[in-house]
Amino acid sequence: MTLQRLALILAPLCVAFVPRPALASADGGRLTVRQDASGVIEVVGLDANVRQAFARPDRTPEGWAEILSVRVAREIGQPQAAAIVGHHEIIGETLRFTPRYPFLAGTRYLVRFDPRRVDPASTTASIELTFTVPAGPVGKPTDVVAVFPSASLVPENLLKLYLHFSAPMSRGEAYHRVRLLDGSGHAVERPFLELGEELWDPEMIRLTLLFDPGRIKRGLKPREDEGPILEAGKPYTLVIDADWPDASNRPLGAGFRKSFRAGPPDEAQPVATLWTFEAPTAGTRGPLVVRFPESLDHAMLGRAISVLVGEGRVVGRVEVGERERSWRFVPDRVWPDGPIRLQVDPELEDLAGNSLARPFEVDEVRRDPGGVSKGDVVVPVPRPR
Amino acid sequence: MLKTTRGWILGFGLAAATAVPAMSAGLETGTPDLKSAGALAFGPDGILFVGDSAGAALFAIDTGDRGPATHGTFKVEAVNRKIAEAIGTEPDQILINDMAINPASGKAYLSVSRGKGPGAAPVIVRVDASGKVEPISLEKVPFAKATLNDVPAPGAPRGARAEAITDLAYVEGRVFIAGLSNEEFSSRLLAIPYPFTKTDKGTSVEIYHGAHGRFETKSPVRTFAVYTIKGEPHLLAAYTCTPLVKLPVAALKPGAHYKGTTIAELGNRNKPLDMIVYNKDGKDYLLLANSSRGVMKIKTDGVDSAEAITSPVKDIKGQPFETIAELKGVVQLDTLDKDHAVLLVQGNAGSLNIETIDLP
DSSP states (O other), X not given: OOOSOOOEEEEESSSOOOOXXXXXXXXXXXXXXEOXXXXXXXXXXXOHHHHHHHTOTTOOHHHHHHHEEEEEOOOTTSOOOXXXXXXXXXXXXXXXXXXXXXXXXXXXXXXXXXXXXXXXXXOSOOEEEEEEOOOSOOOXXXXXXXXXXXXXXXXXXXXXXXXXXXXXXXXSOXXXXXXXXXXXXXXXXXXXXXXXXXXXXXXSOEEEEEBOGGGTSTTOHHHHHHOOSSOTTOEEEEEEOTTOBXXXXXXXXXXXXXXXXXXXXXXXXXXXXXXXXXXXXXXXXXXXXXXXXXXXXXXXXXXXXXXXXXXXXXXXXXXXOGGXXXXXXXXXXXXXSSOEEEEEOTTOBBTTSOBSSOOSOOOSOOSOTTSTTSSXXXXXEOOOO | OOOOOOOOOXXXXXXXXXXXXXXXXXXXXXXOXXXXXXXXXXXXXXXXXXXXXXXXXEEEEEOOOOOOOOOOOOEETTHHXXXXXXXXSOGGGEEEEEEEEOTTTOOEEEEEEESSSTTOXXXXXXXXXXXXXXXXXXXXXXXXXXXXSSOOOTTOGXXXXXXXXXXXXXXXXXXXXXXXXXXXXXXXXXXXXXXXXXXXXXEEEEEEETTTTEEESSSOXXXXXXXXXXXXXXXXXXXXXXXXXXXXXXXXXXXXXXXXXXXXXXXXXXXXXXXXXXXXXXXXXXXXXXXXXXXXXXXXXXXXXXXXXXXXXXXXXXXXXXXXXXXOSEEEEEEEETTEEEEEEEOGGGOEEEEEEEOO
């Protein structure tokens, strides 16, 4: 078989073919892999005999893969990986392979073209090449940027923690990567409710960890057997493992520790009538500040309170204050005249899961599921004189 | 991980399934725009239902896999490695979310996430008893899509959107969906007629959870099976920390609020993973796989008249069960035929294996 020109090209799918600098080459430069993130692989310059042999209608996907295959590369001595699924086609004198799923940056792939599979008499040896799609620019490692509640004193019936990261994280490792240590440095056994789905936000930069309610509520077996998770007066440290991989499978830049102390349990609902206000003057863009007598849920503070003037909703930016005990709102435009009201989601909770609508621990049957908690809570904000 | 059951009503089973006509009615050829692939369930004639929590949708996809049923014996080692290789990645960079057996062919279908980050791509993979692994192309396939209403917003607290759909079952022209809504009493069950015409608000569900000593409306059903009690189809549904709850299908009315009957507490510190119903020697049983309490064979005797659990339970109460000692590491299960089930089992060094067992 005469192989006039042979090149293995990883070319862009969505732009006209423009040769890029070769990632790798072999066989005196007749075979090259060119850089692209999610590309096609092409063998060009097939002669007529080979093209005809490829074009047999009974050739199966497995049969195609015997001739031109791409696999995740394995170390020497390891069993060879199976061929990646994709689409083979003959276009003119070119054999093209398009992977069903894009090649992944950082993964090493092995390409093999073996013309003897269709022409056993071929004198052209099989050609192998490995390539790695380079990762994009490597930025700073992902870090833990905050843990909420931010206070150093929390109720012993604390319901949840929020872990904030600087970049998207990976799913499936959360419960192995977070530990809670007691005052003597021993890990608290299974402090968190390990749900099937880890509780990530859509961007996967915020994780919610729920403490096991079986050890918060009195009278339940897990609490009777193992005691409460947190006990008033005692110190604890949350430890986040530096090896936790982010979404690009890189470990965190550093581990993270947060120390705090447990205080008495909080079994009372938050009461909006106890909130105090710093109200802005109409015609300015001064902030509206609401202060709470206790820390509230950080995530919910970001979305649970809307500002109304008259019937209109005011658009602006929210900041949650220190220890989640205040809420600051700066409007995008100057404040209009008229009474300000806050429209508050009754699901807004304190650190122990008591919401405006109900305390966390409710035992009795609710006869009226559409009761007081159904609608938003409206809070008038006194304007400065 | 999302889990599912297939929901054959005992006594109807495969024969009833194949009697439903025009399963492909209403399907159009195209590319289903899956954002995620979670819970799976099969209808008759190779129609695969795929729950997409991220996309807030239920898809019906014609797999074209209509048999014949070979029902060979699965013994597939490290299926997660085989799947990863076929889709060009490493085993530690995929998640298997669910497994369902196509009753028409006896082949296993798995929903997979390619990647573990927010950009993870949904993949559906077919595995046959010989161990052949075949990622399914979703280009130009006959499919239909039902968009779910009132799902939790993408940024809803506690990752609720990921639990918009936790389990599916197809029974006689309807797809039952468990999951969360954006409503105050967010645990809900939906019944969507198939072929898809419309989706409604679903029924919010409240239960008494004896192990937590409280009523719950926000915790979703994790896995359920459909079971006929005195001629009336019911859902038997399991929740985290493992209350088992009975709900009549007739109670699932749009916009209604229904309080299920807690018929067992199967133990704290546990996630129910997957459940099937089967008949052995003339008696019906549930087979329930759990995260930390093994596989339970639960008797259905007296389930019709079981007294509701309405007060705190220390550990275990209600329907009697035995734990099948030899079944360890089971993360998914489904019915293969009347005598066999197929399991997805956690093996050594992170491998996941598919195995056929005799129903215990």
